[in-house]
Amino acid sequence: MTKKRLFAAVTAVAMVAGTFVGASSAHAADRTVTVWSPYKGGNLDLWNASLKRIEKANPGLTIKSVGSVDMAKSLAAINAGNGPDISVANGAGNLGWFCGTGAWQKLNTLVAGSNGINMKSTFAPAAVDYTISANNRCGLPAVGSETFGFYYNKDLLKAAGYSAAPKTTKELLDMSIKLTKFNSDGSIKVAGFVPWAGYYGFEMDAMWLGLMFGAKWYGGAGEPAFASDAKWAKAFNWQKDFIAKVYGGGDFKTGSTKLTKFVAARGDEWGAGHDFVSGRVAMKLDADWMAPMFCDPDGWALNPCTKPAVNFGTAPFPVDASIAATNYGSGLVGGQVMGISKGSKNVKDAWIVLKGLATDTQLAIDYANDNGSVPVLNAALKSGKITYPAIYQTFYNIAANPKSGYHTLKNTGEHLEDAEIYNFMSAWQAGSVSDLKSGLKDVALKVSSIITRNN
């Protein structure tokens, strides 16, 4: 063989070999999945441990995790074209927007595929609902969830002659009249219950008010139901009646003014200054993750809750008597959601990681034990490995109730429908709305307009 031919042959072999090496290098580099999450501290450690388990189960897969990243930062990166493969949102409120705009990729095919998930048998009913919008499933439940229930101060109730929480809105009103105490100047000293938008809950407040009366957010054709569903009007009239009777001696304006000042003087939400801990309010709706704080305002330790800062009990939401038979025991359930970002170049591996995170029983158990939140993964719920005090059972029952859930999610920007009904509730309770029907119609039109513009 001549030198020239030998050289050509060696070069050809080197080029072919280099192609294979290059291809395998490229293939290995493609199996990197980036995950951005809002977790930090101990929760980030749990999250990363789960990612390590997924890596171990999938040789060749590399996962890069970044914590303390909120969804706003993730969205900015996605918009710029350099977002993560997987991002996590702290709440389900924006899911409609993520799905509608394609910020998160559609997962319907992946969920139904050979490596899919049976959503209904894997997750709690509420979690199946708050990860889908207009039949577009773009998210899976992340490990954190929140279940809202009813907290009551056992000592204050006992002093007023009550041994159990109210089950109906009428009982709630009657008990609140007896539980509420006034100062010598007429201002509220202890409030029985505060049905007030802006009292610690903010945009969640209209959600629970509607839930207590079984009011729907959207009608059969997908149109906003604030005006068409009479239960909304019933809910707001009940709120007005409550404020008048409990705080105003029968006069709504007096009650509203007193409650405005009472709420303005509320204690710090995080810590021993919270009104429920200090005994300033006897009954309150709040999330499951507040129980650790009521047990231990400084350390937030749920287990054991043998010497809580306030002697409290838990129960489901009181509901209107007309729906008590079917709806008492249910509640508001929301949670963190996660999805595969638009522009992800490795959707196949991202799905492996996403599914792994959503179905990691160990992660769900560890997170629940550490944070006091109810897992939405059925395998974790049935594991028997989650320890919690008896008072926490209420939240597990609420989460498992088929009537529990979140409102229907639509593409409304940053859940602007919540803001519209919340603003209305705020104006209503301040006495700024003279015509309830017309006001609710206005809310429905505004929400409808938001949906139309976004779709």
Next chain:
Amino acid sequence: MGAADLASQKTRKLKTPWVFIAICMSPWVFGFLFFTAYPMGASLYQSFTKFNLIETPKWVGTENYVRMFTDDPDFWKALKNTVWISAVSIPLRIAFALFTAWILTKPKRGSNIYRTIFFLPAMVPTVAATMSFTYIFNPAIGPINKFLEFFGIKNPPMWFIDPHWSKWALILLGLWGIGDTMIIYLAGLLDVPRSLYEAAAIEGASGWQQFRYVTIPMMTPVIFFSTVTGIIGSFQYFTQAYVAAGQVNDYSHSMYFYATHIYHEAFRAYEMGYASALAWVLLIFTLICTLIMLQTQKRWVHYPNGSLFK
């Protein structure tokens, strides 16, 4: 060396300074192009599109501008609040700044200490100041209402919580932080020639007449400057209103201003195209007001050494 060579050398020498100038200006030019011109151009383009930050902008022509004036009640609410805060806060700030600056010209000893004290509030970060004010003006536990009740006012205002009083609470916050404007007025007052006051005194002018016929005319350039900057600043009023509204339940949108509306549309409704259109309308509106002010200044602004604007 011949004449042609000399001419060539002179031409080279003449060309060189321009290159040098361009190099020296380049940082500003690049900065302007990347951080001002490009964003403005992109914003102008986006104002004619439907753009939600995720999907590709979709050209919709003048739809955003039409919607603003025909189908957005929040636009009119925001505009009304903004015009209100401008119309009320600018004259009050001018009067208060002039008054405090005038007071600060009086002390013969310790004037620097007094000036520092009056200027300090202007150095407090806006967010911190606003949050502090919402506490101070808290209707239930704030010291202001406790003070008013002590002096017999039975139902003091609810301030930030009451839609009728919230903007007045913001005005008070602005007046508290008057230091930055006050210092400019102080400089202006100290610049008024003493000979004019002496001449007026000789003519028998009273203190008020001296203020009316000497101080005010000599201060008109400063007043003009603070009016123009006040208009521009008030049209972009955002931080104090946004923070205060976030601390209380501003359901009535009494503290919802034009810049808040831009922010809401861009980062809550995710309508960047519409927000861009709102921003451009604000720019045009501010420009018109500024040009009107520049035109009217010939009638009332007195420049001791003659005006550049003939």
